[in-house]
Amino acid sequence: MAHEAVSAxxxxxxxxxxxxxxxxxxxxxxxxxxxxAMMWIFLxxxxxxxxxxxxxxxxxxxxxxxxxxxxxxxxxxNVFGVEVPLLLIGIMTFDLITSSGTMAxxxxxxxxxxxxxxxxxxxxxxxxGALFVGMQAFEWTELILKWGIRPWGNPLGAxxxxxxxxxxxxxxxxxxSAGVVYLSIVAMKVLRGDYEKxxxxxxxxxxxxxxxxxxxxxxxFAFFYLW
Amino acid sequence: MAAEGQQHPLKLYFFIWGLLFVFSAASYGTxxxxxxxxxxxxxxxxxxxxAGFIVAIFMHMRWERLALIYAILGPPVVLLVLIGLMxxxxxxxxxKRLDFFSAPLVPAGHAAEHGxxxxx
Numbered sequence: 001m002a003h004e005a006v007s008a009x010x011x012x013x014x015x016x017x018x019x020x021x022x023x024x025x026x027x028x029x030x031x032x033x034x035x036x037a038m039m040w041i042f043l044x045x046x047x048x049x050x051x052x053x054x055x056x057x058x059x060x061x062x063x064x065x066x067x068x069x070x071x072x073x074x075x076x077x078n079v080f081g082v083e084v085p086l087l088l089i090g091i092m093t094f095d096l097i098t099s100s101g102t103m104a105x106x107x108x109x110x111x112x113x114x115x116x117x118x119x120x121x122x123x124x125x126x127x128x129g130a131l132f133v134g135m136q137a138f139e140w141t142e143l144i145l146k147w148g149i150r151p152w153g154n155p156l157g158a159x160x161x162x163x164x165x166x167x168x169x170x171x172x173x174x175x176x177s178a179g180v181v182y183l184s185i186v187a188m189k190v191l192r193g194d195y196e197k198x199x200x201x202x203x204x205x206x207x208x209x210x211x212x213x214x215x216x217x218x219x220x221f222a223f224f225y226l227w
Numbered sequence: 228m229a230a231e232g233q234q235h236p237l238k239l240y241f242f243i244w245g246l247l248f249v250f251s252a253a254s255y256g257t258x259x260x261x262x263x264x265x266x267x268x269x270x271x272x273x274x275x276x277x278a279g280f281i282v283a284i285f286m287h288m289r290w291e292r293l294a295l296i297y298a299i300l301g302p303p304v305v306l307l308v309l310i311g312l313m314x315x316x317x318x319x320x321x322x323k324r325l326d327f328f329s330a331p332l333v334p335a336g337h338a339a340e341h342g343x344x345x346x347x
Contacts, residue, residue, distance in 0.1 A: 006292065015293065022294035030295050033232075040299050051306045055313045062317030065324045072258050090255040097251050101244035104285045111234045201232055204287070211285045215278055222274040226258055 006031045033201045036208070043212045046175075050216050053171065054223055057164040061227070069156035071225045074147055075139065088142075089225050092135050093217065099128030100214045103183075103207045110203030115190055118203055122187035125210060129180040136173045140166075165224070172220060175213045182206055233287045243284045250277045 010021055022029050030037040061068055072085035079087065106121035143149040143165070151166050153159035186206045189195065195202055254273040260266040283289040288296055 019293050019297065022292060030298070031292055032295065037295070040295065044299055044302060047303050048306065051303070051309070055306075055310050058310070059313040059317040059320075062314065063320035063324065065321060065328060086255065086258045090251075093251050093255065094248070097244075097247050100247070100281065100285055101240065104240045104244070105237070108234065108237060108240065111232055199232070204233060208286055211281055215281050218274055218277045218281070221254065222270050226254070226270045 003033050004028050004031055033205075035205050036201060039205045039208050043208065046212065046216075050168075050171070050219070053168050054219060057160075057168060057224065060160040060164065061158070064158040064160055066158040068158050069147075069149075069154065069161050071227070074143065074149075074156070075225060086225060088135065088139055089221065092132055092139075093221055095128055095132050095135070096214045096217050099125045099132070100211055102128065103210045107204045107207045110190065110200035113196075113200065115193060118200070119187045119191040122183050122190065122203070122206070126180045126183040126187070129176050129183070129210075129213075133173055133176050133180070136169065136176075139169075168220060168224060172213070172216055175216070179210050179213050183210065233290060235287075235290075239284065243280050246280060247277060250280075 004027055010018070013021055022031065071089075075087075075089045076083050076085045077087040078084075102121050103125045106118050106125060109121060110118040112118075143162075148155050149162045149165070151162045154162050183206055186202055190200070190203065250273045254270065254277070257266055257269045257273070260269070282300075288300070
C-alpha cells in the first residue's frame, strides 16, 4: 500500500513523542492505508449523527410529562404462553455480537491470505446482519399492528416514543442493511482474488464499519431499551 | 507494523468474543432489576465494557499509533457537553410544562360539566 510504513525507531517511541513525530513531519500523518483513515473519519462523523439522535431522544423523554411506554413490555415475546420481557431485543443483541465475532475472524483470515475462509466468514457475517434486519422488520410490524404505535402518537403514553423509536432504530437498520450489501460485495471480490496484489486491508476496513454498527447497537440497547 | 497489517492470535479474538457474550447477557439481565441508580450503574458499566472491548480489540484501536487514536477518540468527548446541556434543558422544559399544563385547580369533572363557563 501507498502509506508510509512506521520505521523501527518510530515504533519504539512512546506517548506524545510519537504524536509529535507523526504530526510534525512534512508527510502523511496517519500511518495507515488511506482507506482505513477515511473509514475512521467517516465513523467519527457517524458517531456525531447517532449521538445527536440519542441526545434528542433523551431530551424529549426527560421533558415529557406523559408516562413513557414500558420497553420491556412492548418488546417482550410470548414463548409458549410465558411473557419474557425484552426477549426479541436480547436475541437481536446476541445476533449482532455473533456477527461481530465472525467479522473479526474474517479480517484475520484475510491477512493470512486464506481467501476462501475470509469470504465465507464475511458472507456469514452478512447473513447474521440480514437476520438482524429481518427481526427488526418483525419488531416494527409488532409495534405498528399489535401496539398501534405511530411516529406521531400511540395508545401507550408519550407520543414522542414512536418518533424516537422509528428514527433511531430505522437509521441503525439502514446502516445494517448497507453493511450487508457492502460486506457481500467485498466478500465476492475477495473470493475472486481481486485483492491479491493490493493486500487485504479492505477486509479490515469493511470490518471497522461492521463493528461500528454493532457498537451503535450497544448504546441504543442501553439507552432506548433498558432505560 | 508488518506489511500485512493487523494480525493477532485467533485465541485473543475468541476470548474477547466470549467476554462480549457475557457482557451482553449481563446487560440483558439488568432489565429484571428494579429501576434505580443501581440498575443505571450496571447498564452503563456493561455498555462501556462492551463498547471498549469492541473498539480496542475488534477494531484494533489498541494497536494503532496515538496520532490516530487521539484524532478519532478525542472529538466525541465534546458530545458529553451536548448531552449535559440537553439534560439540563430537558429538566427545565419538564418543569415548565408541569407549571403551565398541569390540571387547573378546579376538579376535572367539574370543569367539564360547566364547559366554557368555567373559563370566566
